[in-house]
Amino acid sequence: MRPIRVCGAPTSCLYALPWLLGLLATDAVAGGILIYEAGQEGNGLANAGAAALATDPSVLMSNPAGITELAGTQISANAQVILGDLSFSRDSRNGFDGNEGGNALQWLPGSSFFVSHQLDDRSAIGFGMYGNFGLALDYDDDWAGRYFTQEAAVIGVSFQPTVAHRFTDRLSVGIGPRIVYGYYRTEMAIDNNLLGLADRPDGQLEYKDTDVGTGVNLGLLYTLDERTRIGLAYTSKVRLEFKDKPHVRNVSNPIINAALRRLDVDDLELDMNVPQTVLLSVAHDLTPQWKLLGSLGWQDWSDFGNIGVEVDSNAGGVDRTVDRHYKDTWHASVGAQYQATRQWRWNMGLGYDSSAVDDKDRTVDNPMGDTWRLATGVNYQVDEGLDVHLAYTLVWLGDMDDEQTKRRSGTTLSGTFKDSALHIIGGGATWRF
Secondary structure, eight states, rough: OOOEEEEETTOOOEEEOOSSSSSOOOOBBBOOOBBOOOSSSSGGGGTTTTTTTTTSHHHHHGGGGGGGGGSSSSEEEEEEEEEEEEEEETTTTTOSSSBBOEEEEEEEEEEEEEEEEOOSEEEEEEEEEEEEEEEEEOOOOTTTTTTTTTTTEEEEEEEEEEEEEEEESSEEEEEEEEEEEEEEEEEEEEEOOGGGOOOOOOEEEEEEEEEEEEEEEEEEEEEEEHHHHEEEEEEEEEEEEEOOEEEEESOOOOHHHHHHHTTTGEEEEEEEOOOEEEEEEEEEESSSSSEEEEEEEEEGGGGGOOOOOOETTTTTTEEEBOOOOOOOOOEEEEEEEEESSSEEEEEEEEEEEOSOGGGGGTTTOOOOOOOOEEEEEEOOOOTTEEEEEEEEOOOOOOEEEEEOOOTTOOOOOEEEEEEEEEEEEEEEEEEOO
């Protein structure tokens, strides 16, 4: 996504980058990872076995080929909420006034809906509507990093029709065209103090827009033997182009106003690439009660970083290539399912995602780091045609240092996001006809 950067007087520099993903309702950017949970039973597995495990129609989100394993017509409806803590603590190197911003992580509800229908012994169709990315940041208005960001939100919803076919007794293939509706909003303060000689109230810059992008999900599901399945899934990148006029209020700094005019703010386009991904999963029946699961994944975050808009009014120049130094990320997870009784199934999983940025490149508008997730959940079969499930995931980012220095003034925002974590609680039901 293209962040906006406006540098004017020596103490004036604005940065606006959405909390993506990242962290991009619930497949999000959080530490260069995707939030894989969408309320489905698999929430309790930390993404382990996601492309190989076909227990309900939500599999079309992870691997479209999986719906060939579902009998009859099945409907899954789910809901969840994301909570957590992302609090910034200043250290002795910090040069900005203001408070520490409070807990910037806003709670975010989400929901999903999936349906599959078996056409015959080999073919199936399906449809999914799910929040595929999004979280929100909201710092205190007068916090120390207000000239970098105050609020940022990215919300996305995917609509995915799906078709799948079993070409042999062992191999199924699926494809799901994906339509993504995205919403982006960011707001930050503007320093009106001209060359540090006047004490004026801050101005505000706000930018918000919506767009629709398209991509495709592809998947293969292969039955190695009667106890083992392997899934391979690919999701293409989705390009979103936000194009609107930034709304600027109470800006009295003439240097900043001149910089905004050179930026051509009547038609400012901010582009974002939701990254392409590859996921390899395995599901193995160890015993009639125990199923072992694992996944390895890759996410193309390096395609997300060489973007931006930078205006430096002191130098009188405009640069539209701000390198965020993002890098590709890797995912690994292991998990298990335990069929305790005919009605009760217990899920558990442990996952890891590498960081999309090095420590030196971390920013307060999109703080990312290595991420661990610990998940568990239960599924209860009410009767032959109805299952209900509940799951919890702890997404742990830990301590994340941040140090950002303004190029002109040399003023540094420095501190640490301590004990950063997300808590994802979800549940739902699956009906079979």
